[in-house]
Amino acid sequence: MKDQAVIAQKSPFYRELKKGRAYFWCTCGRSQKQPFCDGSHKGTTFEPQKFVAEEDGQEVLFCGCKLTKTGPFCDGSHNNIEGAYKLDDPTSAVNQSIPVSPKQGAFTGLDGGCYVFSPDLAELQTSGTVSFCSVIDKELGALYQSQFYLRLKLGLSPAMVFGAHDAVVFVASGAGSATIGGQIFDLTLGTSLLVLAGETLQIDALADDSVVFVSICSSSASITFSDDTAGHATASNEPSAIGRCVQVDEDLKQSMGERYFQMLVVKPEGGVPAAQFIGEIPTSKAVPHRHLYEEALIVLSGSGYMWTDTKKAAVSGGDVIFLPRKQIHSLECSGPESLYVVGVIMPGDNPTINYY
Ligand code: FES
Structure with missing residues (x-):
């Protein structure tokens, strides 16, 4: 009988790798040297999974929850573990000290090259x-x-x-x-x-x-x-x-914590190097996080704020948010209605992969 993997961490481990070096990813979750093997799987049915880095500085997200289907890398499965999708309190003292950036024409700049663009203006x-x-x-x-x-x-x-x-x-x-x-x-x-x-x-x-x-x-x-x-x-x-x-199809909705999304365009092997999805964010603010992909989010309806390290900008239907890779951020839905967004991510094919 197969042993049960232990959840080492409910989010992935970000690592920069060295070309040609072999990395042994812990699959059992028992290692004290996460995300790598320390031999703790001995006596279980698990074996570590080897990965050889293809280039210097290769950035990867090793799965920490051990539930991924695309090991050794995160596939977003951690988001649906109970308690893994963490929310933040927009009224906390720290968040209240972050000012709303004023709109200057169509462009509102945030930290790290993130911005909100209002085509109407x-x-x-x-x-x-x-x-x-x-x-x-x-x-x-x-x-x-x-x-x-x-x-x-x-x-x-x-x-x-x-x-x-x-x-x-x-x-x-x-x-x-x-x-x-x-x-x-x-x-x-x-x-x-x-x-x-x-x-x-x-x-x-x-x-x-x-x-x-x-x-x-x-x-x-x-x-x-x-x-x-x-x-x-x-x-x-x-x-x-x-x-x-x-077309948007309610039956194709997938859950991600308390959020929902439907893939519209999936990057095929050797084909379009982008993925597009439509997402629904209920009234909430996710804990600030990062992605390894660059993202463009069209706000279709609802209202809220795009938060970065030291700034936030109001967003509503018609606005577009540009988010560079690795920029820490959180998109809050502050209104009573859900915020609906359409996202395009490049390079990438999975909008559920996030890290802290
Ligand atoms: S950390 Fe395991 S799937 Fe993301």
Whole structure:
């Protein structure tokens, strides 16, 4: 009979590794040298798991709870252990001493390159029926992704190409249809649509002021608008993700502590280097934590605060939060209604992996 693993810690261990060195991850949870083996598994059915670092400075999160299915690394399983998903008190003396950063136009800067962007207050450029602005890019500190806010007038947009990069379109308001290389996709509130590198996208908006966000897998991406609507599709590279065009579906919700999320785009092997999810945060403030991925969060509805080390900014529907890798933060839902967000993480495929 298999022995029971011991929970060494209800969160992962962050480590920076040395290229070529072998690390022996403790699988039994009994080692006193976590996350590594100290021989304590002797007499049990467990064996340590070897991992050889692929590069110098490789950053990893070794599983501490020993429940991961992707050992030796954390897969987020720890979040659903009772008492593991810790909450913070936004009214504590320490938190009360953190001031709300004032909005200066569309941009509110927080610590470590984190910021909140309010497209409603931004200056927009126009091409045909599309008014747009950049929300996330290299200039604003992103390393892996760009994001554009597009407001569409009723009718057919110009053709749009996002260069040599895959992109994910999310419909934040309005409805219509999208054409990619002759293929037509229905767009409704909450639709997520993959546009592969080199493909031409054209949107027929059925409602004035429809809003879509385009996340592109490069920090220096741009949108090229043209009248060439012949359409180009990379049909041979059909994505093997959940689907090219995905809708929000209550039945696909997964829990993460007291929060819920649904994956919209999953990074396929060798494919789109991003993952997109929709999440629900009930009235609460998570304990400040970090991620190894860069994250863009579109606030769909609800209200709250984005907290970093020494600052916080108010957020509500329509705002976008940019979060650099490893920046300590917490997103609080302060209103009576849940906060709904759509997140894009790069590089990565699992939005439940966090560390302290
Ligand atoms: S610490 Fe075990 S899955 Fe995260």
